[in-house]
Amino acid sequence: MATTLQSNTVTLQGSAAIVAEFFEFSVNSILYQRGVYPPENFCRVQKYGLTMLVTDDERLKDYLQGVANQLKELLRKKMIRQLVLVIADVETKETLERWEFKVHVDEEMTEESxxxxxxxxxxxxxxxxxxxxxxxxxxxxxxxxxxLAFDLLVYTKKDGEVNEELWADSKPMLIEGGQMVKIKSFSTSVHSVDAAVVYR
Incomplete structure (x- = not known):
């Protein structure tokens, strides 16, 4: 985990790495818990003092790693407002769940701060x-x-440039009249993330 030498100090770049890694583990956890991929496609790893389940499907692993690297860069540039994981029915294309992660950043913070x-x-x-x-x-x-299928939506600031091989313009895939449950938030002191799930 990229922070500065001391374990109690966090730079902009270090914070971006922490948040991007959190997203990667959260997405893995949601895909496993919600049965988007079969359980045999996951293996156990230790992280955050927990036993986590992460995919060992090479294509999915490469995709999520590419997303995490792009997110790290966008977080460092303070471009991300929200990341959403959408779970949809393959046949009907209906959105069943939206896992929403709202990102706030200390706008004063720079790489030189x-x-x-x-x-x-x-x-x-x-x-x-x-x-x-x-x-x-x-x-x-x-x-x-x-x-089931999943999509990752990233909401950037208007002037945000993203990797077009990974991201394309998309509909918001909202759930009309859905139920929302708020999940805990966390803060690195540079970035903070508020989580919630919306479901039918």
Whole structure:
């Protein structure tokens, strides 16, 4: 995890790396918990003091790694407003769930700024609390049936340039009249992320 030498200081670049890595693990966790891919496509790893499940499907792994690298760059440039993971029914194209991660950033912070102070351990504990809530979500979310697909939507500031091989213009895939459950938030002291899930 890229931070400065001391474990209680966070730079803009270090914060971007922490948040991008959080997204990567969160997406893996949601895809597993919601049954978008079969359980045998996942393996166990230790992260944030938890046993996490991540895909061992090479194509999906490469795609998510590419997304995380692009997100890291956009976060460093303070371009991201929100990241959304959409789960849809393959046949009907109907959006079943929207996992929304709103990103706030200290606009004053630059790469030349003095690092902010926050213990890495505290950040990881806050992230672990969100991951636990994602895992627990299966207790209240409706069971998903049929063949499922997912999309990642990134909302950038208007002048944001993104990698067009990874991202294309898309509809927002909203759920009209959906139920929303807020999930915990975390902060690196440079970026903060508020999470929620909207479902039918």
């Amino acid at each position: 003095a690092p902010k102070t926050k213990e890495l351990k505290t950040i990881q504990q806050e992230i672990a609390a969100i991951i636990r809530q994602i895992v627990a979500s299966v207790t209240f979310l409706p069971q998903l049936e049929g063949q």
